């Protein structure tokens with residue numbers, strides 16, 4: 001298997017699942033333009049994944065209901081996978097870890113967001129969380145997105161919730177007792193999360209922290225899907241060096 005193009009000069013063969021989608025098509029263009037990577041397969045719904053066109057690494061951007069099955073197909077064939085699809089529940093992650101025990105050489109990266117600024121936003125939010133009484137997440141996306149909240153917002157809220165627990169903070173203050181239409185949004189790990197869907201948007205998020213007399217806002221905007229590509233290409237290059245399951249691009253970037 002030739003996956004270490006940087007060190008050896010060998011070419012890494014890459015297939016894309018979800019190749020006709022908004023992200024998949026952008027990934028195909030990025031792989032074709034990247035030194036040391038060769039696009040060998042494009043797969044979409046109803047295609048037979050077969051031997052994955054002989055890929056060393058698969059990039060998977062499909063739909064939440066299909067992603068786990070697609071990734072299992074790759075792992076069973078000893079192929080590394082870079083996953084951007086959202087909707088990975090704890091149960092699905094546990095099943096994948098179990099599957100990987102039979103293929104200890106295979107690396108799988110699941111990253112809720114490949115934009116470097118979004119990775120930093122999540123890291124900054126985790127850092128800030130213990131210092132503020134209040135925290136809320138607002139994610140804003142294009143209206144063709146099928147899942148809410150976004151994977152990025154869910155991950156951000158999880159990181160904030162875990163940091164608050166670690167610091168011994170209680171629930172966020174909220175006197176609401178009457179909310180028949182759910183105006184206060186959903187909750188992830190105890191943190192309110194609000195989802196906006198608006199034509200013209202791509203992918204955006206604000207993390208709000210408050211305490212008496214001050215407020216901190218951390219905001220990230222992806223104006224174009226090219227913003228995800230440096231992270232995807234870096235992950236393709238590194239995934240073989242990280243056997244087992246990794247959740248979050250920050251672990252590949254040393255953030």
Ligand SMILES: NC(=O)C1=CN([C@@H]2O[C@H](COP(=O)(O)OP(=O)(O)OC[C@H]3O[C@@H](n4cnc5c(N)ncnc54)[C@H](O)[C@@H]3O)[C@@H](O)[C@H]2O)C=CC1
Pocket residue numbers: 017018019020021022023024043044045046061062063064066070083084085086087111112113114115147151228
């Ligand atoms: N991690 C990240 O940085 C990012 C993640 N995403 C996530 O990536 C996923 C895809 O997003 P988009 O490209 O915007 O969606 P999209 O709807 O444009 O593309 C999804 C593609 O998957 C295909 N598909 C459906 N079922 C399939 C199956 N069983 N096997 C193979 N392909 C199948 C569809 O035909 C479609 O071409 C979503 O979960 C989204 O949240 C999106 C942007 C960035």
Ligand SMILES: O=C(O)C1=N[C@H](C(=O)O)C[C@H](O)C1
Pocket residue numbers: 086112113141145149150151152153202203204
């Ligand atoms: O569907 C999208 O567009 C995006 N999905 C990911 C998510 O759910 O967090 C990443 C980014 O926000 C774009």
